[in-house]
Amino acid sequence: xKLPIYMDYQATTPCDPRVVEAMLxxxxxxxxxxxxxxxxxxxxxxxAVEQARERIAALIGAHPKEIVFTxxxxxxxxxxxxxxxxxxxxxxxxxxxxxxxxxxxxxxxxHLEMQGFEVTYLQPDTTGRVSAEAVAAALRPDTILxxxxxxxxxxxxxxxxxxxxxxxxxxxxxxxxxxTQAAGKIPVDxxxxxxxxxxxxxxxxxxxxxxxxxxxxxxxxxxxxxxQMDGGxxxxxxxxxxxxxxxxxxxxxxxxxxxxxxxxxxxxTAALRDHLERRIFGELDxxxxxxxxxxxxxxxxxxxxxxxxxxxxxxxxxxxxxxxxSACTSASLEPSHVLRAMAVxxxxxxxxxxxxxxxSTTRExxxxxxxxxxxxxxxxxxxxxxxxxALEGIDPKTVNWQAHH
Amino acid sequence: xxxSKKVIDHYQNPRNVGSLDKSAPTVGxxxxxxxxxxxxxKLQIQVEGDRIVDAKFKTFGCGSAIASSSLAxxxxxxxxxxxxxxxxxxxxxxxxxxxxxxxxxSVLAEDAIKAAVHDYKTKQAxxxxx
Numbered sequence: 001x002k003l004p005i006y007m008d009y010q011a012t013t014p015c016d017p018r019v020v021e022a023m024l025x026x027x028x029x030x031x032x033x034x035x036x037x038x039x040x041x042x043x044x045x046x047x048a049v050e051q052a053r054e055r056i057a058a059l060i061g062a063h064p065k066e067i068v069f070t071x072x073x074x075x076x077x078x079x080x081x082x083x084x085x086x087x088x089x090x091x092x093x094x095x096x097x098x099x100x101x102x103x104x105x106x107x108x109x110x111h112l113e114m115q116g117f118e119v120t121y122l123q124p125d126t127t128g129r130v131s132a133e134a135v136a137a138a139l140r141p142d143t144i145l146x147x148x149x150x151x152x153x154x155x156x157x158x159x160x161x162x163x164x165x166x167x168x169x170x171x172x173x174x175x176x177x178x179x180t181q182a183a184g185k186i187p188v189d190x191x192x193x194x195x196x197x198x199x200x201x202x203x204x205x206x207x208x209x210x211x212x213x214x215x216x217x218x219x220x221x222x223x224x225x226x227x228q229m230d231g232g233x234x235x236x237x238x239x240x241x242x243x244x245x246x247x248x249x250x251x252x253x254x255x256x257x258x259x260x261x262x263x264x265x266x267x268x269t270a271a272l273r274d275h276l277e278r279r280i281f282g283e284l285d286x287x288x289x290x291x292x293x294x295x296x297x298x299x300x301x302x303x304x305x306x307x308x309x310x311x312x313x314x315x316x317x318x319x320x321x322x323x324x325x326s327a328c329t330s331a332s333l334e335p336s337h338v339l340r341a342m343a344v345x346x347x348x349x350x351x352x353x354x355x356x357x358x359x360s361t362t363r364e365x366x367x368x369x370x371x372x373x374x375x376x377x378x379x380x381x382x383x384x385x386x387x388x389x390a391l392e393g394i395d396p397k398t399v400n401w402q403a404h405h
Numbered sequence: 406x407x408x409s410k411k412v413i414d415h416y417q418n419p420r421n422v423g424s425l426d427k428s429a430p431t432v433g434x435x436x437x438x439x440x441x442x443x444x445x446x447k448l449q450i451q452v453e454g455d456r457i458v459d460a461k462f463k464t465f466g467c468g469s470a471i472a473s474s475s476l477a478x479x480x481x482x483x484x485x486x487x488x489x490x491x492x493x494x495x496x497x498x499x500x501x502x503x504x505x506x507x508x509x510x511s512v513l514a515e516d517a518i519k520a521a522v523h524d525y526k527t528k529q530a531x532x533x534x535x
Contacts, residue, residue, distance in 0.1 A: 307465060308465070309444070309466050309467055309470075311467040311468065312466060312470070312471055315408070315413075315468045316416075335443070345441070346440070346441035347440035350440070350441070350443040382422065383463055383464055383465075384463060384465045385436065385445055385446070385447035385463040385464065386440060387465075388424065388447075388463060396440050396445075397440075401438070401439030401440065401441070401445070
């Protein structure tokens with residue numbers, strides 16, 4: 001067992017060795033520019049790119065021509081939201097999204113607000129889910145775009161994408177979904193799910209960093225976007241710039257592996273996640289699941305350990321690499337905006353830890369992590385004035401705290 | 406974030422963890438911070454004459470908050486009340502090499518000392534009256 005055990009798979013994943021192997025020839029041997037039409041170097045590169053496009057399309061149920069290569073989901077989100085808003089501004093200037101989206105969506109939405117668009121930020125329910133009814137109620141005649149994620153990166157909650165997609169198609173509103181956490185983890189089918197635009201990043205599914213795609217629907221409806229990068233008109237004019245062939249090949253391989261191994265991998269990670277959850281909930285009191293027990297990613301577990309602060313908890317099991325929703329792990333001093341949107345109290349938001357189960361996670365590692373985290377929580381509760389109060393029957397929530405920052 | 410050796414030492418081996426009898430007239434209790442801010446410190450002192458003979462703490466907070474309060478109890482033990490009140494958060498920052506984002510932890514520890522002394526003095530004043 002290699003320490004520290006990596007359990008932060010929602011942040012990033014290691015490149016699968018099979019992906020690296022597939023990429024290697026495209027650095028120094030088949031190094032051509034995929035846009036070079038006059039020689040074998042270019043043709044080889046182009047063929048490799050087209051094969052990758054097919055593999056990526058197959059993972060999400062799209063047509064290869066609907067795949068636009070980008071540097072990753074953040075860029076894809078910028079292109080999708082800004083590109084669609086600018087293209088369809090004549091039709092309307094209203095956009096619907098949600099408070100628990102990734103910052104990449106929220107920041108682009110704020111940018112669009114400054115440019116005169118109106119954005120409705122729906123509040124998810126306490127499990128992090130947005131219902132199709134809530135979306136329907138937010139739609140207006142001038143709504144041009146709905147942007148809601150497939151799976152939440154912090155709590156793993158899945159939105160009812162198909163229902164929202166059907167609603168959007170019925171109302172003639174474009175539907176963008178951030179599939180960064182969903183792709184390769186759960187079945188994703190842009191056709192059956194009525195998705196018009198979707199993004200994913202290579203490094204979240206055992207591919208390389210710095211490569212991703214935007215899926216842009218070609219018909220029913222045909223989605224048009226204003227390019228955000230001007231240049232040689234690559235990628236059907238939507239994203240100029242010489243294609244990053246080795247990374248594209250790697251992303252293609254990663255998507256192929258994800259598609260072939262998904263049924264088995266999803267069941268395996270879910271079983272390990274459930275084991276971790278059972279141990280934590282069986283051996284500790286005052287622990288709370290953040291997210292939706294029914295509609296969630298198979299490989300994600302987000303738990304609040306009441307009366308213990310997240311950063312100190314992570315320090316207490318340094319041999320396990322995880323993330324916390326506590327403010328202390330970031331420079332912002334604000335706890336997770338996702339947990340806040342879900343109306344998880346700020347005290348519990350500060351106490352949250354996200355565990356990720358990945359392709360190489362073993363049961364031995366999960367047991368090691370569980371033992372470590374349980375011991376750390378118990379030790380820190382010995383130090384916690386809030387746990388002492390809780391045991392005395394005083395709910396710290398009822399105390400009038402003199403907050404000073 | 407990388408922690409200084411001293412922060413890690415206090416976190417792993419916190420000094421003076423525990424509670425004193427908060428109803429005792431010779432004990433002063435200071436509780437500062439708030440759960441929604443991610444830090445709560447409880448610092449208690451046992452006083453004889455005007456000297457702190459024992460100190461205990463419990464802290465909910467990050468490693469730096471735990472270290473700041475652990476260090477504070479270490480420093481005030483054996484000091485007079487006035488000497489304890491003279492402890493500045495900047496001394497804690499220096500001793501633990503706290504980065505700027507963690508300075509609030511040292512401020513909280515200074516506040517906890519002051520709150521405990523204040524509580525003790527208030528109790529003594531009430532005792533004197535009755």
